[in-house]
Amino acid sequence: MTGSLQDQLVKAGLASEQQLKHTKSKKRKQKRSGTAAPDEAQRKQAQQAAAEKRARDQALNRQRDEEAKRKAEQIALWQLVRDNRIPRADGDRAYNFTDGSALKRLYVSAAQHRDLVDGRLAIVRHDDFYELVPVDIAERLEAAEPTLVLVHNRAEAEDGDDEYADYKVPDDLMW
Numbered sequence: 001m002t003g004s005l006q007d008q009l010v011k012a013g014l015a016s017e018q019q020l021k022h023t024k025s026k027k028r029k030q031k032r033s034g035t036a037a038p039d040e041a042q043r044k045q046a047q048q049a050a051a052e053k054r055a056r057d058q059a060l061n062r063q064r065d066e067e068a069k070r071k072a073e074q075i076a077l078w079q080l081v082r083d084n085r086i087p088r089a090d091g092d093r094a095y096n097f098t099d100g101s102a103l104k105r106l107y108v109s110a111a112q113h114r115d116l117v118d119g120r121l122a123i124v125r126h127d128d129f130y131e132l133v134p135v136d137i138a139e140r141l142e143a144a145e146p147t148l149v150l151v152h153n154r155a156e157a158e159d160g161d162d163e164y165a166d167y168k169v170p171d172d173l174m175w
Contacts, residue, residue, distance in 0.1 A: 077144055081124055085131040088112060097123055097151045099130075106130055114171065116151065123151035 006023070009015040091107030095116055098104065106123060108116065112132060115121040122138030123130050125148050133141070135152065142149045 073144065077141060077148065078126070080137060080140065081126045081131055081133060081148075084133050084137045085126070086112070086121065086133065088132055095123075095151075099125065099150055104130065106132075108132065117153060117171075119153040122149055122153075124148050125150055 006015065010017060088106070088108050090109055091112070093108055093110055093113045095106045095108050095113055096103060097106065112121060116123070116132075120135055121132050122135055124133055124138060124141055130150065138149050138152050142152065
């Protein structure tokens with residue numbers, strides 16, 4: 001009985017030629033691909049790929065953290081407006097203002113109208129609605145998100161050479 005064990009098994013009928021070819025090709029593949037120790041270039045390439053993956057993961061985590069922080073700030077602003085809005089249920093006077101290029105009208109009471117004109121109240125966008133808030137809340141909103149504050153009248157500096165300074169416009173003047 002000379003020959004390999006595999007040849008003897010094939011002759012005895014315990015294994016087929018196909019199984020013999022399969023095991024030989026398997027051994028050749030192992031010799032070609034993996035049993036040898038990885039060389040320095042492969043190790044460096046693997047380390048570089050791992051470093052790139054870590055950098056991508058860190059960038060993705062930073063982006064997710066920034067998104068979560070932005071959403072938390074938006075919720076805080078929304079709650080600030082909701083908690084400090086001034087009810088205007090008995091509004092009988094129209095206050096006109098612009099939202100972008102659209103002209104909007106908000107009905108407020110006479111006292112609220114006067115406070116809006118004098119700069120003690122402001123109009124802010126809250127979801128798809130408009131709300132009246134005190135000026136200190138409007139300033140906080142404007143610092144965080146300037147597009148939310150639509151009307152915030154500030155006292156203008158008086159010009160020394162205003163020729164109509166002696167003529168005061170009445171507050172109750174309606175156009």
